[in-house]
Amino acid sequence: MIKKPQQGDYPSYAEMYMQLLPAETDILSHLKNIFYEIRELIYSLPPEKLYHRYKKDKWSIKEILVHIIDDERIYAYRALRFARNEKINLPGFDQDMYTRYSEADKRDIDNIFSEYKAVRDATIARRIRCGVGTVSYLVNPRLPVVAGVPLPPADAATGTKNPREEQKLAAAGRNNACPFRNTSCAM
Numbered sequence: 260m261i262k263k264p265q266q267g268d269y270p271s272y273a274e275m276y277m278q279l280l281p282a283e284t285d286i287l288s289h290l291k292n293i294f295y296e297i298r299e300l301i302y303s304l305p306p307e308k309l310y311h312r313y314k315k316d317k318w319s320i321k322e323i324l325v326h327i328i329d330d331e332r333i334y335a336y337r338a339l340r341f342a343r344n345e346k347i348n349l350p351g352f353d354q355d356m357y358t359r360y361s362e363a364d365k366r367d368i369d370n371i372f373s374e375y376k377a378v379r380d381a382t383i384a385r386r387i388r389c390g391v392g393t394v395s396y397l398v399n400p401r402l403p404v405v406a407g408v409p410l411p412p413a414d415a416a417t418g419t420k421n422p423r424e425e426q427k428l429a430a431a432g433r434n435n436a437c438p439f440r441n442t443s444c445a446m
Contacts, residue, residue, distance in 0.1 A: 261286040287383050294379045297324075298372055310364055318358055321371060325363035326354060328375050335382050 263280045280289065301309070301320065309320045318326065337349055363371065 290379060290383055294376065298375075301368065301372075306368075309368060319364055321363040321366065321368070322358050322361065324371050324375060325361045325366070326358050328371070328378050329357050329361070330354070331378050331382055335378075335385060338385065 263282065263284050263286065264277065266274070266277075269277060280286075301324070304320070312319050333352060340349060
């Protein structure tokens with residue numbers, strides 16, 4: 260069971276997301292269940308609502324869904340890089356450009372949810388082995404939020420690192436090593 264992160268395990272700007280998680284929850288079960296809850300909610304809407312924008316330049320519901328999929332895929336890739344102890348800085352990404360070119364509003368909702376399920380299943384299946392036992396990368400405080408799991412103590416857009424987190428890692432004698440134990444990670 261992977262439990263909800265505690266304050267201090269994630270940056271303060273992630274607090275609003277952490278508050279959405281029930282106190283005693285298994286993160287992987289939550290990720291699986293929330294997918295079905297979101298799908299049920301979206302399918303309960305009249306089809307024309309999927310194109311609704313609460314303001315002219317804001318995203319439609321379909322665009323929001325594809326944004327979630329894109330972000331989860333990107334963050335899973337970032338997790339893999341952390342797990343493999345990648346030394347090269349991670350590039351940022353422009354979520355507005357991704358959304359603009361996603362053509363989400365032209366896609367069938369079944370197609371969007373098919374992709375969403377595939378990405379979510381891959382996210383849930385991924386693990387990092389750190390020292391003793393297996394820990395999901397989803398609780399790594401150096402990684403971003405995906406459907407209510409921790410954001411990185413870094414600027415997600417630029418990949419710059421949070422100096423406080425880097426100081427903690429350096430004090431523990433680690434640099435890009437497993438954040439859970441003084442060992443390297445393998446995925």
